Amino acid sequence: xxxxxxxxxxxxxxxxxxxxxxxxxxxxxxxxxxxxxxxxxxxxxxxxxxxxxxxxxxxxxxxxxxxxxxxxxxxxxxxxxxxxxxxxxxxxxxxxxxxxxxxxxxxxxxxxxxxxxxxxxxxxxxxxxxxxxxxxxxxxxxxxxxxxxxxxxxxxxxxxxxxxxxxxxxxxxxxxxxxxxxxxxxxxxxxxxxxxxxxxxxxxxxxxxxxxxxxxxxxxxxxxxxxxxxxxxxxxxxxxxxxxxxxxxxxxxxxxxxxxxxxxxxxxxxxxxxxxxxxxxxxxxxxxxxxxxxxxxxxxxxxxxxxxxxxxxxxxxxxxxxxxxx
Numbered sequence: 001x002x003x004x005x006x007x008x009x010x011x012x013x014x015x016x017x018x019x020x021x022x023x024x025x026x027x028x029x030x031x032x033x034x035x036x037x038x039x040x041x042x043x044x045x046x047x048x049x050x051x052x053x054x055x056x057x058x059x060x061x062x063x064x065x066x067x068x069x070x071x072x073x074x075x076x077x078x079x080x081x082x083x084x085x086x087x088x089x090x091x092x093x094x095x096x097x098x099x100x101x102x103x104x105x106x107x108x109x110x111x112x113x114x115x116x117x118x119x120x121x122x123x124x125x126x127x128x129x130x131x132x133x134x135x136x137x138x139x140x141x142x143x144x145x146x147x148x149x150x151x152x153x154x155x156x157x158x159x160x161x162x163x164x165x166x167x168x169x170x171x172x173x174x175x176x177x178x179x180x181x182x183x184x185x186x187x188x189x190x191x192x193x194x195x196x197x198x199x200x201x202x203x204x205x206x207x208x209x210x211x212x213x214x215x216x217x218x219x220x221x222x223x224x225x226x227x228x229x230x231x232x233x234x235x236x237x238x239x240x241x242x243x244x245x246x247x248x249x250x251x252x253x254x255x256x257x258x259x260x261x262x263x264x265x266x267x268x269x270x271x272x273x274x275x276x277x278x279x280x281x282x283x284x285x286x287x288x289x290x291x292x293x294x295x296x297x298x299x300x301x302x303x304x305x306x307x308x309x310x311x312x313x314x315x316x317x318x319x320x321x322x323x324x325x326x
Contacts, residue, residue, distance in 0.1 A: 030093035044271020064228035117171030131289035165196030
């Protein structure tokens, strides 16, 4: 009798264990896994969710493929959702939310987005965020960074912001430049240029003598015709050929053959916030509609000593004491 009781207890325990660990999360990312931001976000997500939760990933690769191929990626993603039948879907960055989000609006399956640069409501009918959605907003700290740059280079008068052509670019221009081509912050005149073509990008770098610095928020979707240029090559070439310092928003672009400095929203910490929302929904059974989307506006300074020396830049003490040097 005791033996039978032990077997029953064992079977029940195994059943409960399997039920507890039956959760599957499908991450649909806008980009490709070789992108450092993607890798950082996934690291943060996976570090903050139960190890027993199965994670499946799908990459839409929208920074490298032509826009005419986006619809095929949507079809593949929706097919994968039907096959996997996940308990929760995560949508990484704006293109995934824009292209897949409306297909999931109002469904029973909960959705957590992350890396969203614009107002997520803009991607839905009547500008209303569906009740099965929540997530983390990636607000590029453009204005604060420019304020710091003026203190780093107090004699600077003009800055050029170089963009690739992407949904991230559109969001930054809308939220930070208010759709104006030139803005003035702290006495620094900032002009932007969208340069999706690799040859035009090169020409711009070689003909910007009127500016005191270049700021690179987005450089991942620069293309030579339909062929995407590896973002590392974009950074290396730009650094090698510029006569003025480069600043960016990505820590991985700050290096000896790259940018001088960055003010960064780090992907790992960003992913952790999104992962904590997944925990609330799957483990604590909290409805997504009861979790308010939150902006990630934390920033960290990164600088490269070789590049600082190259351009004879001395950092203010408050920045130097808080910076990470690469």
